[in-house]
Amino acid sequence: MDVQGRSADELLDIVDEADLVIGQAPRGEAMDKRLRHRCVFVLARDPEGRIFVHRRTADKLVFPSRYDMFVGGVVGAGESYDDAALREAEEELGVTGLPRPVPVLKFLYEAPEHTWWSRVYEVECALPVQPQVEEVAWHTFLTDAELAARIPQWPWVPDGVEAFRRLTQLRGGTWPAVH
Numbered sequence: 001m002d003v004q005g006r007s008a009d010e011l012l013d014i015v016d017e018a019d020l021v022i023g024q025a026p027r028g029e030a031m032d033k034r035l036r037h038r039c040v041f042v043l044a045r046d047p048e049g050r051i052f053v054h055r056r057t058a059d060k061l062v063f064p065s066r067y068d069m070f071v072g073g074v075v076g077a078g079e080s081y082d083d084a085a086l087r088e089a090e091e092e093l094g095v096t097g098l099p100r101p102v103p104v105l106k107f108l109y110e111a112p113e114h115t116w117w118s119r120v121y122e123v124e125c126a127l128p129v130q131p132q133v134e135e136v137a138w139h140t141f142l143t144d145a146e147l148a149a150r151i152p153q154w155p156w157v158p159d160g161v162e163a164f165r166r167l168t169q170l171r172g173g174t175w176p177a178v179h
Contacts, residue, residue, distance in 0.1 A: 008061060011077040012037040017108070019117045024077050031061065034115055038075035040085040041163045042101045042121045044093060050141035052093065052129065053150075056157070057137045062114070063157040065137070069147060070120075070160045081119040089123055094130030099123060107166055109159045120163050 008028030013021045014035045030037050044052040051069055058065045071092035075084040085101040101121035109118045131139050142150070151161070168174070 010074070012074055013077045015117055019106075019108075027061070027074060031114070034113065036115045036117065038081065038084075039109070039116045039118050039159070040072040040075060040081055040088055040121060041070040041118060041160065042072050042085050042089040042123055043070055043164075043167065044089060044123050044125045046141050047124065047126050048141075050143050051147055052125065052139065053142050053147060054092075054131060054136045054139040057133075057135060060135070063159075065155075066157045067150075067154045068157045068160045069164055072121075074116075085119070085121045085123075089121075089125075092132050092135050093125055093127075094132055095125060095127040098125060098127065105166060105170055107163070109162060111158060114159070116159075118159065118163055120167055 008026060008031075010027040011024055012027050012030050014023040014025050014030065014037055016022050016036065019038070025033075025035055029035065046052070052071065053067065053069050054071075055067050056064060071089050072085065073088045073092075075081055079087075082100065082103070085103075086098065089101055090096055090098050101123040104120050104122055106117065106119045109116050129139070
């Protein structure tokens with residue numbers, strides 16, 4: 001298993017407001033200094049259309065122990081969004097031979113403590129999942145309705161909630177109230 005993505009030493013491309021590379025920095029420094037970088041979010045559905053949902057491990061560098069409806073992570077220095085999406089999805093789901101995730105939307109995520117360009121993907125995972133224990137503390141597959149019911153109840157990663165809100169609105173869906 002590759003746990004490089006969890007390393008504070010992993011080298012990332014630092015990008016500007018137009019998503020153009022302006023430098024590089026280790027992941028830990030990018031997080032500490034709020035340097036804008038790139039991330040991928042992959043919504044993985046099983047053949048029945050249910051969404052893979054998980055709780056992140058307590059030792060994650062960002063948003064530990066929170067729930068997420070995406071698998072994904074940072075894009076390494078020199079890595080394309082598309083390659084990062086496939087790599088991250090296969091790593092976190094614990095599968096090989098996953099179809100290439102399909103890009104759906106891109107947005108700039110900005111919060112007081114973090115900023116990154118975010119590309120959102122979707123993929124169908126017909127393979128049995130064996131989530132990476134270093135990344136995933138708990139997992140299940142939920143229907144859209146089950147997920148919508150849990151959004152206001154569970155502590156979610158804020159960037160994932162924002163990505164899911166944008167994806168839902170892009171598709172003409174309504175967004176549940178989040179407390």
